[in-house]
Amino acid sequence: MELRFTAKDGSGLLTASGGLSVEDAAEFKAWLADYLSKAADLTVDMGAVASADLSTLQILCAAHKAAIKAGKSFGIAGLNGAVKTAARDAGFAEATCPLAAEGCLWKEDGRK
């Protein structure tokens, strides 16, 4: 797993690449939580992620929930490839979530 963060005017872009699985989950969560706390507006670009599993999807969801709670903006860019496949296989595009009204990461309305 590799993460690269760039910031501009309070907006952060976190670019992830490599494989992401439950083995990387703790590290991914820690970095993501840290960057989210520092930016008012965070986008995670998952386009270059080679593999992802349920833990990856859950961490992204959790980040989204935290952002909503804190009144911040959070979204995913580059939802294709491995992450998209994982989201599809896990039924996330058809998910029910109590925060659906705020926009869902896995549907068009919540992504960036």
Added chain:
Amino acid sequence: MEENNINKDMFREEAYELLSELESSLMELEGNPRELDLVCRVFRAMHTMKGSGAMYGLDDISSFTHEAETVFDSVRDGDLAVTKELIDLTLLACDHIRLMLGSPDCKDTDLSGPSGRTAIIASFRGFMPVPPERPKRPIASESVTANGERENPAGRQAAYLIRFRPGRDIFRSGTDPLNLLDDLRRLGSCSLHAKLDAIPAIDEMDPEGCYTGWEITLSTDRGINEIKDVFIFVSDDSELSIEALTKEVINKTAQSVIPASEARGESSVRIPLPKLDKMVDLVGELVTAQARLSRTALGSDDPELLAVAETIERLTDELREGAMGLRTVPVAALFGKFRRLVRDLSSELGKDAALTTYGGETELDKNIIEKLSDPLLHLIRNALDHGIERPEARAAAGKPEKGTVSLSAAHSGHFVTITVRDDGRGLDPEAIRLRAIEKGLIGADENPPERELYNFIFMSGFSTTGSVTDISGRGVGMDVVRRSVEALQGSVELESRMGEGTAVTLKIPLTLAIIDGLLVRVAAENFVIPLSSVIECVELTNEDVLRAHGRNIANVRGEIVPYVDIAEEFMIGGTQPEIRQVVVTNVGGGVGFVVDNVIGEHQTVIKNLGRFYKGVRGISGATILGDGMVALILDIPVLVKAAEAEALREGKGN
């Protein structure tokens, strides 16, 4: 056995609705192939059809629909694009499902041939981006032996609802829940949606914990034990339930597949139409009784009775409005099926045309909608066959190559107007005039105004087209259209401009049960003329009659208006008043009806005459007035035709 048949009927009713919805969505999808919402709609309709079919044991339908659903599952995932070929095939599949619904046991009898079951299924499979990983399941056509019996009765398709929420530590136990979902997919066709409500905010979560649950519908021909086997190593630490799909469960899962923004809070109940009709009848009776009560109260001077009568009148008014609305459905139900007709027909004719619709939410009595289907069908066929030109001709005329046929509906008081409009070549008044001369309807030197010329179009056998096609041109259709609409107490009007197009407007009363009528009197007899037919009332004096020299014609602001004398028509004796009334109608180009007095507007609850009087010419029904007297409802179109025929006979006799 009886219950079985009832179930099949219920399924059929639902399936026809689903097919309508499906076709509508497919038409829209063809125009918007990347619209995910539409793809999901198509998928949902197929999914519900498949599940319901499985639930009622209608395996032929269920397994057939499954093939189409699989392809659209891939479309939904973005692995397959929507193409015209896919839409064509899916529409063909809809026709095939209709065929099955039409058979007594919903069995598939059309197995071979280019549009048979085998060919359609093979075509669907040909669309799949990768060969399906699922093991081949026997389908009806493959598993039929020489005796016509199924080889594998145990392979019966069934549907299940699985609720699965793994334990928090499932990852730590070495299991990835997504692998379990893959195992389920290998058993059959799945649709799943995740439940994310338990995922906490990032600071509170255990990154290696599992917070996700799923609700999965699985259609499979494996037994429940094989499904349980998928979860065998995790079931102790997970929440798991597997239930065979019932109607309630199917409806709930279909609902849960709908995005939250679309899910409605409404519920509805299916009511057999005869029950509804009976209810509307009773309301009609109540309206009549209420009119009598009001009349009695007015004549009684009893303030308490008056107050009660007023309350009853108010409540009856509300009930009447509600009852009239009970049997009404949006006309969109009718419009939807024409979209496909336009698509198929324009293809057949080598033309390029699309149907646009407006006012689909306009509501009309269900009975009336069913009776309008054929007339509208004919008008649309006409528009495509004779109206819309071929693309080259349109381009040469400076028009867009794609023609437009539009269907619009709108409320207008107690009526609904439905207009079929095309932007085609329009009617040629000169051609109509020549044809009318040819048929001896007008003299060679006569040049009637366009409006009158267009009336000829509605005559049986009148057609200006040189060629008769399978579709139209025999000159029979427009006559039938007018008669069908007039039988509904409605009217038809035609407008056209050469080179620009034609519009045919149908004006239909909202409901047949209660209409607005004009109450008239001849001697001591009461009659009602449907207000929809009435243009105006003018006086007819003895002098007017004398001036006409024995012909039944009146002069209305310089226009000659032929009339039917109701007293003559129904042989009603008695002294006629000095001044009578001509009720001028919009039927037959403006025929009048002469009566002694015009009483006024009257809300007419229509009663059938009963078997013995059904054949009486010129009377379409009866109504009971507030004083308990009966008023007969005049059948204006029939009376006009009879008078025209009579005039023709007299003319020939001279």
